[in-house]
Amino acid sequence: MYATSLAQFTKDTRHMLPMYVPLLATLLLAVAGYYFAAKRAAASAGGDIRKLAALPSQYGLFTALSVIVPTLAALIVGLGFGGLSGALPLVLLSVAGLGFLVSLYKVSPAFRARTHAETWIKIILIAASVIAILTTVGIVFSMLFETRNFFSQYDWRAFFFSTEWSPNFRGNSALGIIPLLWGTLYISLIALTFAVPVGLFAAIYLSEYASRRTRSFAKPAIEILAGIPTIVYGLFALITVGPFLRDYFAQPMGFGDSASSVMTAGLVMGIMLIPFVSSLSDDIINAVPQAMRDGSLGLGATKSETIRQVVIPAALPGIVGAILLAASRAIGETMIVVLGAGAAARMSLNPFEAMTTVTVKIVSQLTGDTDFASPETLVAFALGLTLFVITLGLNVFALYIVRKYREQYE
Amino acid sequence: MTHKSLLIADARTKKRNAAERRFKAYGLSAIVVAILALVMLLVSVFGTGASAFRQTYATVTVPLPEDKLDKSGVRDIEVMKKVTTIGYTKLLNEGFENVVIASGIPTGLSRKDIGGMLSKEAAATIRDHILANPDLVGTEATLDLLMNGRIDGYFKGRVTLESAALDSNTSPEELALAQALKDAGIIHTKFNWAFLTNPDASDQRPEAAGLGVAILGSLYMMIVVLVTSLPIAVAASIYLEEFAPKNRWTDLIEVNISNLAAVPSIVYGILGLAIFINFMELNQSSPLVGGLVLSLMTLPRIIIPARAALKSVPPSIRDAALGVGASKMQSVFHHVLPLAAPGILTGVIIGLGQALGETAPLLLIGMVAFVREYPAAYTPDAGLFGEASTALPVQVYNWTQRADPGFVERASGAIITLLIFLLVMNAVAIFLRRKFERRW
Numbered sequence: 128m129y130a131t132s133l134a135q136f137t138k139d140t141r142h143m144l145p146m147y148v149p150l151l152a153t154l155l156l157a158v159a160g161y162y163f164a165a166k167r168a169a170a171s172a173g174g175d176i177r178k179l180a181a182l183p184s185q186y187g188l189f190t191a192l193s194v195i196v197p198t199l200a201a202l203i204v205g206l207g208f209g210g211l212s213g214a215l216p217l218v219l220l221s222v223a224g225l226g227f228l229v230s231l232y233k234v235s236p237a238f239r240a241r242t243h244a245e246t247w248i249k250i251i252l253i254a255a256s257v258i259a260i261l262t263t264v265g266i267v268f269s270m271l272f273e274t275r276n277f278f279s280q281y282d283w284r285a286f287f288f289s290t291e292w293s294p295n296f297r298g299n300s301a302l303g304i305i306p307l308l309w310g311t312l313y314i315s316l317i318a319l320t321f322a323v324p325v326g327l328f329a330a331i332y333l334s335e336y337a338s339r340r341t342r343s344f345a346k347p348a349i350e351i352l353a354g355i356p357t358i359v360y361g362l363f364a365l366i367t368v369g370p371f372l373r374d375y376f377a378q379p380m381g382f383g384d385s386a387s388s389v390m391t392a393g394l395v396m397g398i399m400l401i402p403f404v405s406s407l408s409d410d411i412i413n414a415v416p417q418a419m420r421d422g423s424l425g426l427g428a429t430k431s432e433t434i435r436q437v438v439i440p441a442a443l444p445g446i447v448g449a450i451l452l453a454a455s456r457a458i459g460e461t462m463i464v465v466l467g468a469g470a471a472a473r474m475s476l477n478p479f480e481a482m483t484t485v486t487v488k489i490v491s492q493l494t495g496d497t498d499f500a501s502p503e504t505l506v507a508f509a510l511g512l513t514l515f516v517i518t519l520g521l522n523v524f525a526l527y528i529v530r531k532y533r534e535q536y537e
Numbered sequence: 538m539t540h541k542s543l544l545i546a547d548a549r550t551k552k553r554n555a556a557e558r559r560f561k562a563y564g565l566s567a568i569v570v571a572i573l574a575l576v577m578l579l580v581s582v583f584g585t586g587a588s589a590f591r592q593t594y595a596t597v598t599v600p601l602p603e604d605k606l607d608k609s610g611v612r613d614i615e616v617m618k619k620v621t622t623i624g625y626t627k628l629l630n631e632g633f634e635n636v637v638i639a640s641g642i643p644t645g646l647s648r649k650d651i652g653g654m655l656s657k658e659a660a661a662t663i664r665d666h667i668l669a670n671p672d673l674v675g676t677e678a679t680l681d682l683l684m685n686g687r688i689d690g691y692f693k694g695r696v697t698l699e700s701a702a703l704d705s706n707t708s709p710e711e712l713a714l715a716q717a718l719k720d721a722g723i724i725h726t727k728f729n730w731a732f733l734t735n736p737d738a739s740d741q742r743p744e745a746a747g748l749g750v751a752i753l754g755s756l757y758m759m760i761v762v763l764v765t766s767l768p769i770a771v772a773a774s775i776y777l778e779e780f781a782p783k784n785r786w787t788d789l790i791e792v793n794i795s796n797l798a799a800v801p802s803i804v805y806g807i808l809g810l811a812i813f814i815n816f817m818e819l820n821q822s823s824p825l826v827g828g829l830v831l832s833l834m835t836l837p838r839i840i841i842p843a844r845a846a847l848k849s850v851p852p853s854i855r856d857a858a859l860g861v862g863a864s865k866m867q868s869v870f871h872h873v874l875p876l877a878a879p880g881i882l883t884g885v886i887i888g889l890g891q892a893l894g895e896t897a898p899l900l901l902i903g904m905v906a907f908v909r910e911y912p913a914a915y916t917p918d919a920g921l922f923g924e925a926s927t928a929l930p931v932q933v934y935n936w937t938q939r940a941d942p943g944f945v946e947r948a949s950g951a952i953i954t955l956l957i958f959l960l961v962m963n964a965v966a967i968f969l970r971r972k973f974e975r976r977w
Contacts, residue, residue, distance in 0.1 A: 206817070245866040252780060255772035259794045259840070262833050266804060269811030325567045332564025341568075349571050352578075354963060356894025358930040359582060359952050365937055366945055367581040398574040405571070429553055431560035452799065459801020461897035462930075466937060486803050486897070493810065493901050511807040515800065522799045526792070 149219035153198045156227045160190035167234045181240040189240040192247035193230035198223045200254075270515065273508035281502045286509060292472035292483075294492065294503045302506045304513060306472040310389065310482035314468060315457035317393025317478065318400055323450055325397075326404025333405070334412045335434055353402035357462040364395040364467030372479065382479035385469065390478040392467035396460055400453045407452065411445030411532070412438060444532040451525035455518040461486040485510050582949050582956075589950025592729035592744065593689040594681040595655065595718065599632035599663055603675040612671040622660035625667075626652065629660055629682075642717045646710055654711050656683035658738060658745035684724065686744045686943035688715045692726055695942065732950060736909045737932065743943030746936070748951055750908050754824050754926030755893060757914065761828025761922060762892050766835045767885055771874075773836075774843035774881075779869050798837040805834045806898030814902060821903035824912065825922040830902060831892040839881075839888040846880025847873060879973030886966040890959050896930040904931045929955045 165187035172178040179186075201222045205215040234240070278286070281302060289303025329349060333342055369386035372394075378384050415438050423433040439446070469481025470491065492507040499505075541547060546554065603610060605624060607617050630652025637644060637651055644651070659682040666680060667673055683689075687707035690696035698709045718724040735747025777794075781787040809830035813819045819826050850873045858868035899905075904927050912924035927935070929951060936948040 241864065245864060248866055249776075249780065252772045252776035255769045256776045256781070256790055258769055259773065259790055259797060259837065262797060262808075262836070263793055265812055266800070266808045269808050269816075270804075273811060325570050328564045328567030329571055332561070332568055336561055336564055337568075345568050345572065348575060349568075352571065352575050354890065354959065355578070356891075356896070356930055356955065356959070358894065358896045358933050359578070359956070361896075362933060362937060362948055362952060363578050363581055366585060366949070367577070398571075398578070401571050401574070429557045431557045432553070434560070455799060455801075459803065461801070461803045462934070465897075465934075486801070489803055489807070490897070490900050493807075494903075494905055499815070508807060508811070511804055515804050518799070518801055518804075519796060522796050523792070526795055526799075 146216060149198075149216045149223070150202075152220055153194060153223040156223050157191040157194040160194050160227050160231065161187035164190035164231055164234050164240075167231065168236075168240070171234060172236050178236050180237055181242075185244055186234050186238075186240040189244040189247070190227065190230040190234075192244055193226040194223050195226075196247050196250060197226050266515065270508050270512040273505055274512050276500075277502055277505035277509045280505070286506070290474060292488070294506070296495075296501070296503055298501075300503055302502065304485070304510065306474050307483060307485045307488055307510070309474045310468065310472070311458055311484040311486075313389050313478070313482065314393045314396065314464060314484060315454055317389060318396035318457045319450065319454060321394060321397030322400035322404050322453060326401045326453075327408050327446065329401065330405040330408035330412055331434060334409055335430065335438070349402045349405055352398065353406070355399075357399065357460060358466075360395050360399050361462040361466035364391050364463055368395050369467060377479035382477055385479065385481045387467055387469035387481045388479045389468060389482050392464045393478070395467055396457055396463050399460070399463065400457060403456060404449055404453050407449035408442070408446055411442045411449065411529075414445070415441045442532075444528050448525040448529035448532065451521050451528070455521035455525070458521070459486065459514060459518050461490065465490055485514050489514070582952050584949075585946055586949025586951075586953045588693040588695075589732055589946050589953070590729050591693070591726050592731065593684040593692050593724060593726050595633070595636075595684055595724045596679065597629070597633050597636055597655070597659075597682050598677050598679045599628055600635075600677045601628065601667065601674050606667065606674045607671070612674065614668060614671065617668060617671060617674075620664070622664055625660040625664045629655060629663060632677075636723060637714070637718070640718065640721045640723060642714065642721065644710065644714045644717075646714060650708075650711065651714070654685060654688050654707075654715060656685045656744045657742050658683050681727075683744050684715070686742065686941060688712070688724075689744050690943060690946075691715060692719065692724075693946070695946065732947075733954070736911065737907060737927070737935070738909075739907075740939050740941060743939070743941050743947055746944070746947050748929065748932060748954060750911055751927050751929045751932035751951070752954075753911055754827070754904070754908075755929045757824035757912065757922045757926065758828040758831060758928060759889055759893060761825060762832045762835055762889060763885075765829065766832040766839055766888070769832075770836055770839035770843055770885070771881060774840045774847060775869060775874070777840075778844045778847040779873070780865070794837045794840055798841060801897075802834055802895055803897040803901070805830050806901030808833065809898060809902045820919055820923045820925070822906045822908070822925045822927070823919065823923045824926045824928075825920070826902050827899050827904055827926075827928060828922065830898050831895060834895065834898065835888045835892045838891060839884050842884025842887070843877075843881045846877040846884065849880065850876045876975070879969050883966045883970050886962050886969070890962045890966075893958060893962070894930055894955060896934055899928055899931050900934065904928055905935060907935075929958075 165183040168179055168181075168183045168186035169176060176183060198219055201219055202215075205218065286302055286304055288305070289301060290305045291301040291303050292306045294300040294302060329345075333346055337345065365387075369388070369391040372388065372391055373384060373386045376382070376390075377388065419437055419441060420433055423437040424430070428436070464484045464487050468483060468487060470483050470487060471481050472483050472488070473480065475482065489507045489510050492504055492510075605628065606620055607613075609616055630648050633655060634648045634651050662682060663678065663680060666678065685707075687696050687701065687704065688711065691701070691707075691712050692715075696704070696707065696712070698712055701707045701709050701712050715724060731745070732747045733752065734749045735745060736750045737747070738745040773794075777787065777790065781790075809826060813826045813829055814821055854872050854876065855868050858872045859865070863871065906925055906927065908925050908927050910924070912922075912926040913919075915921050916924060933948045933951045933955070936944040936951065
């Protein structure tokens, strides 16, 4: 309903009154308002601005904001609800005009223009921070809405508990999430098995052993890994790691002959996660008070004994939090698995076989030319919601642990 | 009872010291593994992609007979446009054969095979050239024309005589001829500017594919991201850091922001598809939608460093401003914000860099489409940034999905371009941080 009326409205306005007319008019009114209000204020004080409650420019600012803020608010409400239809440009114009007139009328020596201008600014600031909440609401509702559509066409028990995934665009698909979850978790497990020891040891070495010179070279080098886009890792998996693993491991050992495999995607994702684990662990290890290390060393423990028996146990909650955050990254990662893991939904223990993940299937179900009402397309929203819930749970839990731990030593 | 010297380690000490050395070695090897992974990644990408910046061309003199190209002889462009690329291909084959004969290199290849060594794009190149200069009809034109992907691959080491024998698209004889022509100076390799400016090309002609549309699309999206997310992020972080009371609401917003920063990027793609395309009916695969989706994704990632930058301004600055009678708002906008600006800017640049490399959400909003037209920034029909476009990382993905092996080189080349953009952005961020960072 909304969608059609909104489309109708945007099309209508293209013929009637283009959207940029009221927006440009608002801008002009704001600039003119600034000028007139400042003039009027100075005039109302008879040229002696000491009699004014605020500087003339602050009267100007108040008028400019009184034009802009309500108009912006009307624009957002109008776009969000679409109910105002073709009248929106006119509504915007009248809101802007009203703000202009009322605020100019209010100019007098006793009027505290600065305080009122600052109220407008504060409203802008609050509105900006509310966008964060709106984004979350948008994510949840957009997916909930379509997921409900999906479950009205497809049994939810079959979705959550079936082990068969074979979409068929002529209908009669089997859309069980279990094989996708299996692939996702298997790949994430391999990635973490690789990234956690490497990242953790790298963090320990950098914070406890490395000389200043090694640190100044190795730390940025590892951080470069964090700045590389995931598509680059995906290509690395596709053209280098995949063929390498196939030719030197999978084929000679008789594990199959697929270049895209759980192992390929897992290893490359592991590389991607190294800087993530190491920089988080580094922060956490550095937060352990030096006095604890000194105490242990003073009792005659070696450095490694101190680290293993004092520093790591003290940092453990934070490290667990870091690992959970890394797991959430691994589960939600898309491009590496799209290019490295394959597209076959399969449940197998052989790590050299191609499997697929939730994110791969979201991409493949939504990028084809498909009918938007069919369960084969809508399933992507259900998959997305599942993914969102899993990663959100991991993130909330991990952030809770990390934050709680940080307070201990501060 | 024997007295041991302190200077001689006993068995237990030796064991503990060995454990210490082992532990340290683990740490060092972890660093080595990480750096080795980085090196391998870069070597792999640069090794396959660097050659995308060089391209093989042949200098060909093409006859342009008037009876084939413009029978009427009045040089009417509309009439001349009726001659398709197929018509030009014949002239091209003839011209290239003449070049081969003139060079005196013996070959057993037919005219069609010789002409086939040129790219399928070459006919379009010469057609465009003639339509732009109709006066050339009746004379002949000497142009640098693209060789096809196999010949190009031969000079880059991707195609060998052995692999050519198995390939239906080329043959060892063609490669031998190409080598002879190269020795004669007719075929030459030069820097491939077209790779950075050309639009994408179809599956058959990797040699003509370029990044022009993708770079333009990415640029548009970065403009949208900057214009929308910078003011909102700064406003939100000022409110949260300076004004927000400590209550349940602001706690909720805070937790929300740190969670949003960790939401998988593909979820933003689903959001964009549902809200911007299905609900608001903005144009699919337009930089506007792509930019809005990336802005939503980037916002929390900018808010977090922006808040840290505001927090690092010492309270004494605020107190001093308040002490001389500034309002809270004035103390923030006149003093705290300018001091925090370099830090905020650094965060913004790094956030933009992440947005530039992001692929997954863009796949869902239709940016995988094959686009050959350069998108305009504004058209009355499509609106602002509303024309279909693609983006750098998505172009990489697209090329990995093509069958011709020439596209692997293109994909790696595109990644090199992307990495250079990122390198420049991050270098600017580091420069800003170094130059303006203050220690209080």
